[in-house]
Amino acid sequence: MTPEIAVLLAQDGITTGAIYVLVALGIVLIFLSTRVIFVPFGDVVGYAALTLAALQLKRIPGTVWLVLTLAAIATVVEVYGLTRRHQARRIPQALLYYAALPVAPAATAYLAAGYDLPMWAGIPITFAVVLPISPLLYRIAFRPLADASVLVLLIVAVAAHFALSGMALVFFGPEGFRTAPLTRAFFSVGPMTVSGQSILVVASAAVFGLLLFLFFERTLNGKALRATAVNRVGARLVGIELSNTAATAFLLASALAAISGILIGPITTLYYDSGFLIGLKAFVGAIIGGLVSYPATIVGAILVGLGESYASFWNSALKEVIVFGSLIPILLWQSFATRGGVVEDVEEEEGESRT
Amino acid sequence: MTTLLSVEDLHVSYGKMEAVSGVSLDMQAGQIVTVIGPNGAGKTTLLSALMGLLPCKGRSRYESDDLTALSTEERVRRGICLVPERRELFSDMTVADNLILGAYTRWRERRAVQADLDEVFRRFPKLAERRRQLAGTLSGGEQQMLALGRALMAKPRLLLLDEPSLGLAPLIVREIFRIVVGLRELGVSILLVEQNARAALETADFGYVLETGCVVHSGPAAGLAHDPRVIASYLGGKVEPSS
Numbered sequence: 001m002t003p004e005i006a007v008l009l010a011q012d013g014i015t016t017g018a019i020y021v022l023v024a025l026g027i028v029l030i031f032l033s034t035r036v037i038f039v040p041f042g043d044v045v046g047y048a049a050l051t052l053a054a055l056q057l058k059r060i061p062g063t064v065w066l067v068l069t070l071a072a073i074a075t076v077v078e079v080y081g082l083t084r085r086h087q088a089r090r091i092p093q094a095l096l097y098y099a100a101l102p103v104a105p106a107a108t109a110y111l112a113a114g115y116d117l118p119m120w121a122g123i124p125i126t127f128a129v130v131l132p133i134s135p136l137l138y139r140i141a142f143r144p145l146a147d148a149s150v151l152v153l154l155i156v157a158v159a160a161h162f163a164l165s166g167m168a169l170v171f172f173g174p175e176g177f178r179t180a181p182l183t184r185a186f187f188s189v190g191p192m193t194v195s196g197q198s199i200l201v202v203a204s205a206a207v208f209g210l211l212l213f214l215f216f217e218r219t220l221n222g223k224a225l226r227a228t229a230v231n232r233v234g235a236r237l238v239g240i241e242l243s244n245t246a247a248t249a250f251l252l253a254s255a256l257a258a259i260s261g262i263l264i265g266p267i268t269t270l271y272y273d274s275g276f277l278i279g280l281k282a283f284v285g286a287i288i289g290g291l292v293s294y295p296a297t298i299v300g301a302i303l304v305g306l307g308e309s310y311a312s313f314w315n316s317a318l319k320e321v322i323v324f325g326s327l328i329p330i331l332l333w334q335s336f337a338t339r340g341g342v343v344e345d346v347e348e349e350e351g352e353s354r355t
Numbered sequence: 356m357t358t359l360l361s362v363e364d365l366h367v368s369y370g371k372m373e374a375v376s377g378v379s380l381d382m383q384a385g386q387i388v389t390v391i392g393p394n395g396a397g398k399t400t401l402l403s404a405l406m407g408l409l410p411c412k413g414r415s416r417y418e419s420d421d422l423t424a425l426s427t428e429e430r431v432r433r434g435i436c437l438v439p440e441r442r443e444l445f446s447d448m449t450v451a452d453n454l455i456l457g458a459y460t461r462w463r464e465r466r467a468v469q470a471d472l473d474e475v476f477r478r479f480p481k482l483a484e485r486r487r488q489l490a491g492t493l494s495g496g497e498q499q500m501l502a503l504g505r506a507l508m509a510k511p512r513l514l515l516l517d518e519p520s521l522g523l524a525p526l527i528v529r530e531i532f533r534i535v536v537g538l539r540e541l542g543v544s545i546l547l548v549e550q551n552a553r554a555a556l557e558t559a560d561f562g563y564v565l566e567t568g569c570v571v572h573s574g575p576a577a578g579l580a581h582d583p584r585v586i587a588s589y590l591g592g593k594v595e596p597s598s
Contacts, residue, residue: 220455220462227445227456234443236408238509239431239460 001313007192009309015198015267017305018205022260023282024289024301025212026253030134031291032229033249035150036142039157041257042279043164044133048261049270050168051109052126053177060113062171063129064106066164070136071102077140098139102132119182127258134254135247143243161276168272176274179265201263208259209298212252216294225249277320281308284327290334359384359513359544360405360422365413367397367404374400375411376568382513382546382561387539389547389555389576391589392565398548399440401565402515405546406430406437417513432460434512440521442502446491450482453490453501457508468508475504478534496527503534514538516547520554532558552589556580564589 001009023045030038047063054061075098082090105128112125141156185196215222228235228245235242264270264278281304288300304323311322360382367375375397382388390398404411407427415422417435425433445453454475458468476483479500485493490501499519506514516535520528532554535545549555555576556562562579564572572585579585 220459223448223452223456224459226448227452230445230447231443233408233439234445235456236427237406237431237437237439237443238456238505239428240456241426241428 004191005313009313010306011192011194011198013306013309014302015201015305016264016308017285017302018202019260019264019267019278020282020285020301020305021205021298022208022256022263023279024285024297025209025294026256026260027279027283027286028289028291028294028297029212029225029249029256030253031286033225034138034142034146034153034246036138036153037150037157037283037291038134038250038253039154039276039279040137040161040164041134041253042275042277042282043161043168044130044254044257044275045261045264045278046168046270046272046275047133047164048126048130048258049179049265049275050172050177050261050272051129052122052262052265053179053270054172055109055113055117055122055126056180057177058114058116060110061126061129062168063133064110065171066167067102067106067129067132067136070133070140071099071106074098074102074136074139098136102136105129105131119180123262126262127255130258130261131251131254134250134257138246138250143246146242146246165273165276168275172272174272176269176271177265178269179262181266182263197266201267204259204263208256212256213294215252221245221248281323284323284330287327287334288330357384358382358416359386359418360546361416362405363414365401365404365411365415367400367409367411374568375404377413378565378568378570380563380570380573382544384512384544385539385542386561387535387545387547387559388561388563389549389559390563390565391549391552391555394550395567396565397568398565399517400568402437402439402517402546402548405515406435408437428460431509434510435515436506436509436511436513437515438502438506438517438519440517442498444490444498444501444505446489448490449487450490450493450501451486453505454482454508457505458510460509471508471510475507478507478537479504496523496530499523499527499531500534503531507538511543514543514545516545518548518550520549520551528554552585553580556590 023041027038027041030036030041047066051061051063075095078094078098079091082088082094105125109125109129112121117125137160141160142153145153145156181197182200183196187194187196187199216226224235224240225245225248227238228240228242232242235245261275282301285301285304286297288303289297307326308319308323311319358381363379365375365378366373378401380388390401392398400409403409405415405422407425407430417433420433422430445456454472455468458471461468476486481497482501482504485497490498493501503519519531519535523531528551535547535558539545547555547559556579559576562574562576563570564579564585572579572582574582580590
């Protein structure tokens with residue numbers, strides 16, 4: 001490998017790594033506030049990319065039907081629940097959140113499809129269409145199970161993944177899509193050329209990472225989300241409604257997924273099931289951070305991107321094997337490093353159930 | 356005086372085991388009421404049920420509300436706050452953040468919350484010194500003060516205190532009880548669960564003795580402190596073995 005190739009691979013790795021950062025942050029965000037390992041997260045990323053691709057091809061993105069279906073189910077579930085609990089006066093609010101807000105962007109996308117949309121219109125529409133997917137899934141599949149074990153939540157998440165990727169096949173078909181590049185600019189920095197696309201991706205990851213940090217550090221809702229992650233009983237005792245923080249977490253994560261999908265669309269050809277693989281690789285990054293630490297997650301996700309980039313140079317047939325194989329030493333190391341912490345958790349759970 | 360809290364025939368079970376069986380108690384506004392009893396008598400369970408953390412059977416009213424219909428979060432909003440035995444602090448967050456989150460339900464009153472934060476720091480100068488420190492790094496006494504301070508940030512009208520003296524040095528225990536009495540002067544009613552029966556009865560207006568989930572004695576605290584049966588079981592020269 002010549003130094004030029006090494007630099008090129010590094011640039012490539014950091015670009016994909018930056019996307020994994022956004023996805024991994026979403027996974028950690030959801031896990032910490034709800035204990036759900038949100039397997040379908042990658043699918044949401046895929047939906048975002050495929051939605052933008054469909055809009056660029058002047059087709060109606062299948063995401064519209066997905067959102068309408070989810071919104072209909074969620075509205076029925078919510079309204080039924082409210083009626084049963086005799087809280088009819090909260091129905092208008094439920095209709096706004098579960099019907100009006102998700103349907104409006106889907107309707108916009110439906111009407112806009114067929115026109116030659118400029119980039120500045122296509123991206124916000126894609127973002128707004130994809131945004132409600134995770135919160136609606138939360139309302140339908142996870143909120144009724146809020147007190148279930150992590151394992152049950154994981155099983156439901158896997159089921160949700162199969163449902164989403166199956167529907168993606170129906171909506172988008174088996175062929176691959178690639179969206180138009182966000183920018184065609186190239187810059188030369190010393191001996192190497194850097195694509196504007198790469199800079200845009202890395203800058204977006206940095207900006208949204210920073211925004212997330214500010215949200216957690218500076219706002220009451222962000223602090224409530226962190227508090228829920230640290231101590232769920234304590235959070236309830238100060239009046240934090242866990243279902244609200246969970247919905248916020250899913251909404252924020254959905255935003256991260258939409259952005260990641262829009263950014264990765266022009267970089268690689270995506271199929272209906274490509275999102276899952278992106279999610280899985282980001283998950284490896286999140287595991288490096290132990291699913292608890294945001295800074296370590298960022299480092300982990302970039303390492304995965306770099307590892308993938310170099311692995312594909314050495315042996316592209318084995319690149320997935322190398323990336324996922326690297327999980328084994330990481331998990332081994334973590335099981336030794338966090339042994340003390342795990343014991344503590346078990347004690348805590350026992351303490352909660354005593355008289 | 357008006358009745359603030361009235362509980363009638365409360366039952367709480369863990370599976371088949373009943374931890375609280377048929378407890379009734381009343382609290383007047385502005386009172387300190389204590390529930391004493393040995394380990395495993397169901398004191399903590401009683402408080403958790405009153406906070407809505409555990410499902411229970413029976414009637415309980417708080418002011419004009421039927422308590423059983425309210426979620427934990429709604430109880431906090433109506434001014435009921437629990438300082439649990441395990442404190443349940445946000446250990447990875449700073450002292451200041453813990454306190455600010457205590458006022459989570461009052462997010463609309465930003466100014467008042469800031470004033471209350473200053474007030475808590477005045478009351479607990481140790482917390483002011485350590486406001487940027489992570490809650491998990493505080494000593495036991497400081498954590499108890501932070502738990503109390505966090506509850507006060509919600510402007511409670513009914514404070515449920517679970518073993519505030521547990522595991523603390525005698526000097527700090529005295530400090531905590533001094534603070535509890537001070538809170539009553541601010542108009543906060545307090546339901547105090549304690550194993551330290553002597554200190555609890557000295558502080559409280561009214562007392563209940565709980566044994567294996569049932570109230571076995573009740574009466575004005577001063578009277579209970581002189582009741583020979585209570586003296587024999589809880590105030591005797593020997594220290595109760597804690598299992």
